[in-house]
Amino acid sequence: MQYALLIYYKPGTTEALGADEAEAVHREYMELKDTPGMLGGASLHPVETATTVRLRDDQLLVTDGPFADTKEIFAGFYLLEADDLDRATEIAARIPAVRLGGSVEIRPVVTGES
């Protein structure tokens, strides 16, 4: 099965890290990429760089900032091949966001099989 591990942070978490810790966290993310079954993923630039596109009264509306103001910010994702949810959970639990007060949402990916 394929899972997307969606990584969320509380605002300001990464900025509050010291240089050494930020470096260590970065290294952990890089190491996770080498976990068996990891198919890919991406880390996103801060939410301040986001642009949102939507349709209002048939007009294309382009605005600065994220789609919705939420308490947690979507920061990136991994794409994982795993046997089942328990295995996916095990790997999700190792993502640094979890211990830094954020969270990881595990979502099964629609594939040809399902």
Next chain:
Amino acid sequence: MIEQVFRDEWGRVLASLIGYFGDFDLAEDAAAEAFAIAAQRWPSDGVPDHPAAWLVTTARRRAIDRLRRDRVLATKLRLLAAAQTSAAQTSAAEPPAGEDTVDTIPDERLELVFMCCHPALAVEAQVALTLRAVGGLSTEEIARAFLVPPETMKRRLTRAKSKIKVAGIPFGVPSGPRLPERLGTILAVVYLIFNEGYGDPGRPGLAAEAIRLGRVLAGLLPAQPEVLGLLALMLLHDSRRETRFAGTEDGQDLVLLPDQDRSRWDWRQIAEGRALLDRALDPATGTHTADGTGPYVIQAAIASLQAQEQLDWPQISALYGTLAELTGSPVVRLNRAVAVAEADGPAAALAIVDRLDLPDYQYWHSTRAELLRRLGRRDEARAAFQRALDLARTAPERRFLERRIAES
């Protein structure tokens, strides 16, 4: 007779089929079909020597037949391929009616319970699935027991099964360090089912169902003290079922422990509960040395003490103290206060109760009220009984509190 066999075998048959096909819906349909065939044949042909094996073999063959007919669906074709491979390996041809080809099937109910009580499912879904899949209750029966429309329960079960499939919730027993935590979820589900039935004289079936599930678990995990502890706890509480309510013109009234007719307690069940408790406390039983005595074993020990003729309140209150430390639960501290009231008097107990703050909890108000009443503080007692009444959910409790208000 056949109905009893069905109830007892459903979980085992379904578990075996899920393990075989890896698909909950397919397994459930196949099991239902096999049980329907059995209902037709067994009354005339007789119940086979190994009913579960007969049902599993029949269900497998029917399901494979059906998969052959359903060749259009690619996913099911893959299932068919897998099933045929393993069928060829085990050479499990369906028996002719009333004849067995396999004597025993491996018991995979534990895998099934862990799947139904997976923490990725909501508690109400865990409860419904466990009763349906392991307990063999129908959707309608579960709906009635939880006072929701059958359609609601059907949707709840469908959604849960869909999540199992789409999210890949495993059919299996977790290993090593995850086991105690996951086992805790299962025990909580069973105890929740028990308490739903225990608190309401109109739903006695749920308590019996929880005990049946508890027996299954105790059979599957005989070395887990908490599993034995939970079964002991349920048996000990349930032994008083005939005396906890008294019929009146208005319906059922609550009868408190000291006023219950001990001769009508189920003493065989108490003995069984106490024997289980002894096993749970015996260090030879197994795996409890690491984390000490667990909450269900302690609660069973308290329930056992409560069945004595002369209640040992100091010991009961000490056990509640241990339990409170272990769980950090304010509700347990409240229970401890009740024991302290008997051991050391109402003033000491009220001091404990007033240190807790549970404004939305009915029993905090009723316990406070009872202690205030005993201390002769009648106005405060009446106000507290009234707050408890505002929060009371069942009719017997409401009538009990109304009487207390009238008396004070």
